[in-house]
Amino acid sequence: MEDLITFFSFQNPNIRYVTGGSVLLAISSALVGCFTFLKKKALVGDAVAHAVLPGICLAFLISGTKNPIYLITGAFITGWLSLILIDVITRKSKIKEDTAIGLILSVFFGIGILLLTMIQHSGNAAQTGLDSFLFGKAAALVGQDLMIFSVISICLLLGVILFYKEFALISFDEDFAKSIGFPVKRLELALTTLTVLAVVTGIQAVGVVLMAAMLITPAAAARFWTNKLNIMLLLAAIFGAFSGVSGAYISYVAPSMPTGPWIVMVISMIAIVSFFVAPEKGILYKLVRQSKIKKRILSENILKLFYQLGEIDNNFEEQRNREQIQAKRPIKTPTLLSGLNKLTNQGFLKYQNGGWQLTSQGQKKGQRIVKLHRLWEVYLTKYLRIAPDHVHEDADNIEHILTPELEARLEALLQYPTSDPHESNIPYNKPIKN
Secondary structure (H helix, E strand, C coil), X not given: CHHHHXXXXXXXHHHHHXXXXXXXXXXXXXXXXXXXXXXXXXXXXXXXXXXXXXXXXXHHXXXXXXXXXXXXXXXXXXXXXXXXXXXXXHHHCCCCHHHHHHHHHHHHHHHXXXXXHHHHCCCCHHHCCCCHHHXXXXXXXXXXXXXXXXXXXXXXXXXHHHCHHHHHHHHHCHHHHXXXXXXXXXXXXXXXXXXXXXXXXXXXXXXXXXXXXHXXXXXXXXXXXXXXXXXXXXXXXXXXXXXXXXXXXXXXXXCCCCHHHHHHHHHHHHHHHHHHHCCCCCHHHHHHHHHHHHHHHHHHHHHHHHHHHHHHHCCXXXXXXHHHHHHHCCCCHHHHHHHHHHHHXXXXXXXXXXXXXXXXHHHHHHHHHHHHHHHHHHHHHHHCCCCHHXXXXXXXXXXXXXXXXXXXXXXXXXXXXXXXXXXXXXXCCCCCCC
């Protein structure tokens, strides 16, 4: 508790610098990363992150100092150049974008490692700590770094705000943007510039190896929670800020833990949780929904079987036992009993004397399912020219998703046929009780 109070009081200048720098880096990367993610160019961030290393080394060789302004400028130049080369290679040759990204990433990173090795063996004492750009060292951030990061982050935020509509359009429908006269190439160049700025800003915190995660992971996590771009940007920024604060706090309470990797770990955990529990898109939500759909299909299939058995002997109130139902359609006993119990509780079936019978409500629903099945078979044979012996399975699936509106349109289109391709009667009215 003492560590928690000391950290969040922000009285220690080092805590302020590290936390503030981490938050700014995470937010700016997350905002720009949303558009990169939506344009399906997730690997671009990884390519830029590896391509900035030679720029950092060249800036050090030319200036002879580790001044962050010089290093960021050098990193920006080579990072921006890498994206231009990827675009040129993709447009001017038969090489696809993913291959071009891999090529540029490996070549630039190889040059960067070569230059870094030369610097380390040069005997220049000023090169100490330059290799931290490989893996990041957020704990080494000072007041000057924070000022530079603040300026760059504000530039990134203003860029996203000013070109929000344009970036949104080229992210979702680039062809439409071209058709209405948008300068797509210039807009992509602006987005490229912002991406490079975000990457070179975050290099010092998490390094070239993990920078791609800072760019893409918050956007991927936010995408699971919403379908609106403005909310996605806000969530990505919140996730990024939270991971920045959490990484700095973990590094503070456990000095042996590096800040940058823990920032990535926290945002990755947020992403994993989002993948599982996010409404509508989360894995658990989909599993629950699939389970509900399977149960509904089972219930409708059982009602359809009861109705079809009633058609055979023209008695829809006859009690049916488990063996009769399974003789009509092989359903595993536990699954069948579960469906029968559910339908009984819902009032579609009535259980007595060891058997089940349709209620009036169950007859109505069973009749509709049978009608939809046979109408769809007529549609497939009449309009799609499918052989009658090939339509049953498809109709067995589609009958469960036809809405009342589609049902009415189907009836009108087929002009209310009286029988299906197998000469079975298509029931339009509720069966008459005996």
